[in-house]
Amino acid sequence: MEQYLSLDEMVQPHRIHRKLYTEKEIFDQEMIKVFGGTWVYLAHESEIPKPNDFKTGYMGKRPVIIVRDNNGSFSAMFNRCTHRGATICREEKGNSKVFSCPYHGWTFKNTGELAGFPWPSGYSKDMDRSDLNLSHIRVDSYRGFIFGTLNREAPDLLTHLGPAAELMDQWLDRYDGKNIIVRNPNRMVYNGNWKLSYDNGADGYHVAFSHRSLLAVGQRLGENKDMTYFAQNPDNSEMTIQYLGNGHTFVDQRPNYKNVGDKWKQQRPQPGREILEEAIRNKFGEQADYLLDQAIGGQMNLCIFPNLLLIGNQIQVIQPVDVNRTELIWYSTQIEGLPEEINVLRLRSQEDFPSFGEPDDMTNFEECHFGLTIPEVEWVNIGRGYRIDGRQTIDEKGVIKGPVTDELPMRNYFQEWKRLMKTNLQLTAVSCN
Amino acid sequence: MKVMVESHVREETSRYSYYMDLNYYINLAQKIKAWGEETIKADRETVFEIKQFLYREARLLDEGKMEDWLQLFTKDCLYWTPVTPGGGDPTKEITISFDDRRRLEDRVYRLRTGYAWSQIPASRTIRSISNVEVWKENNSNLYRVRCNFMLNELRAGKMKLLSGWYGFLLTKENNDWKILVKQNNLLDSDQAHENLTLLL
Ligand code: FES
Numbered sequence A: 001m002e003q004y005l006s007l008d009e010m011v012q013p014h015r016i017h018r019k020l021y022t023e024k025e026i027f028d029q030e031m032i033k034v035f036g037g038t039w040v041y042l043a044h045e046s047e048i049p050k051p052n053d054f055k056t057g058y059m060g061k062r063p064v065i066i067v068r069d070n071n072g073s074f075s076a077m078f079n080r081c082t083h084r085g086a087t088i089c090r091e092e093k094g095n096s097k098v099f100s101c102p103y104h105g106w107t108f109k110n111t112g113e114l115a116g117f118p119w120p121s122g123y124s125k126d127m128d129r130s131d132l133n134l135s136h137i138r139v140d141s142y143r144g145f146i147f148g149t150l151n152r153e154a155p156d157l158l159t160h161l162g163p164a165a166e167l168m169d170q171w172l173d174r175y176d177g178k179n180i181i182v183r184n185p186n187r188m189v190y191n192g193n194w195k196l197s198y199d200n201g202a203d204g205y206h207v208a209f210s211h212r213s214l215l216a217v218g219q220r221l222g223e224n225k226d227m228t229y230f231a232q233n234p235d236n237s238e239m240t241i242q243y244l245g246n247g248h249t250f251v252d253q254r255p256n257y258k259n260v261g262d263k264w265k266q267q268r269p270q271p272g273r274e275i276l277e278e279a280i281r282n283k284f285g286e287q288a289d290y291l292l293d294q295a296i297g298g299q300m301n302l303c304i305f306p307n308l309l310l311i312g313n314q315i316q317v318i319q320p321v322d323v324n325r326t327e328l329i330w331y332s333t334q335i336e337g338l339p340e341e342i343n344v345l346r347l348r349s350q351e352d353f354p355s356f357g358e359p360d361d362m363t364n365f366e367e368c369h370f371g372l373t374i375p376e377v378e379w380v381n382i383g384r385g386y387r388i389d390g391r392q393t394i395d396e397k398g399v400i401k402g403p404v405t406d407e408l409p410m411r412n413y414f415q416e417w418k419r420l421m422k423t424n425l426q427l428t429a430v431s432c433n
Numbered sequence B: 001m002k003v004m005v006e007s008h009v010r011e012e013t014s015r016y017s018y019y020m021d022l023n024y025y026i027n028l029a030q031k032i033k034a035w036g037e038e039t040i041k042a043d044r045e046t047v048f049e050i051k052q053f054l055y056r057e058a059r060l061l062d063e064g065k066m067e068d069w070l071q072l073f074t075k076d077c078l079y080w081t082p083v084t085p086g087g088g089d090p091t092k093e094i095t096i097s098f099d100d101r102r103r104l105e106d107r108v109y110r111l112r113t114g115y116a117w118s119q120i121p122a123s124r125t126i127r128s129i130s131n132v133e134v135w136k137e138n139n140s141n142l143y144r145v146r147c148n149f150m151l152n153e154l155r156a157g158k159m160k161l162l163s164g165w166y167g168f169l170l171t172k173e174n175n176d177w178k179i180l181v182k183q184n185n186l187l188d189s190d191q192a193h194e195n196l197t198l199l200l
């Protein structure tokens, strides 16, 4: 048996050990301590808009149900019958006041309270029912994004998000107070560790190379479209890469889009682009550029550790399946009350990157994972920008900024990862009362 | 301010996209509703021709003749791979592909760049088409086709099987069959896919 290194040995300032990606035992610990010890994204409010709506999902590998109760507040419970363990809800979405377990018929209210079981005379009258309610996960939401944690001592969500909350505001405030509606997801899966996609969420280095085919498509009709600026001396651009604390990372491409209408102008052409643009210009005149920009992503990659990436106009969720397998769930979004042309253009724009960009990254994730299985080559180098005087700045909120190709997000978020992996908190869900 | 566009520009569908307005979606919804409708069966000869056409289409893809394959589509085509089984509403739902002529050409162009890492090595495929049914749309040069497919893919040493059904709207232009709409209904359309960069 190969000897394990300690977490401190495996996470060094400028390099990390390959086993963080390849070892099943580490993965199993992550699913408990990272996807349990910190705030984990569970669902968006607009997916369960009405009282008694529910959605099933995961917290790490744990099956969970997220419910909007009668009063409109949210809760999340383990999707596990307190009888002998079957999942009680097997639908992706629905509306119900009760869940009844298909195995022996125990029923639970959507508050988690045990409502009853068949032929109760088979149980003693003084049986303690208090631990037979469904276990609740601590939840909190910020602007429609519902998170859960099993760590009673974790700070409240807003504190945990820190500077990321302000960036979420900026991502959401492009619509003058109109609400975001989360639509159906496009799901992808790759054979590699989940952190390979979290690493990539704030990686301004790979674009010119991994996305070379996408950039070529952007030049097919003779103009330089979206993201080609990553191939032109990106370190000297005004773009930045940032570490926001608590594992959260950020790429800011907005400096490339200074004027109203620039986002629209730069986007690779979508189906129906010209005719829908014409309709918007005819109807809205001077307002048109401002509206057309809202069909295009915010040019922010905001990564909320460990599983939520706001990229383009999508809400991307990282769902670990196994140490070497990861699902990426790309929820599309529309905006309540925008002209239909804009909302349709949003969808057609959101189909561009998953078709022409993400597959090449996923291939590189798989090839990374494959390469990392070689026992004799131990280290992953994350040293770009490390120890170069004056290359990074830290502002008063503690946000670390650097040139867009720097690997400072990885160097920093792995410290948070290590902190979570080292703590021996009692992680708990509580039975409802 | 009314924007005026020369009509020849509107017809240059490789460069500009003028045919996919909101009405396009409404008409499409109407046509798609009819996938399962058993209206007028096409005559034997037409069915025979269309089967040959479908086999050729499948073979061109299996042989990697993507440019020849593009020629089978009309200038105002749609290449559609829904996430929602059977189609759903593309004005409210994301799809795996909802390509107009320009984006379909982009798709092929990307695969030809030599930098599409997800297709290096390229997928090797074998497609089988079966259960072909052909209906004629009332009083028009338009045929609705439904058929099943099995698509075996070998890439990077791994075999995969994709299956589902195609919905086609076909029309005859100067004696050649052309694809107006190709809808790729994967059996697992709403599930997670590994590397779905091959042409369906
Ligand atoms: S496992 Fe649920 S009722 Fe038995």
Ligand SMILES: [Fe+2]
Pocket (backbone or CB within 6 Å): A200, A206, A207, A210, A211, A357, A361
């Ligand atoms: Fe990327």
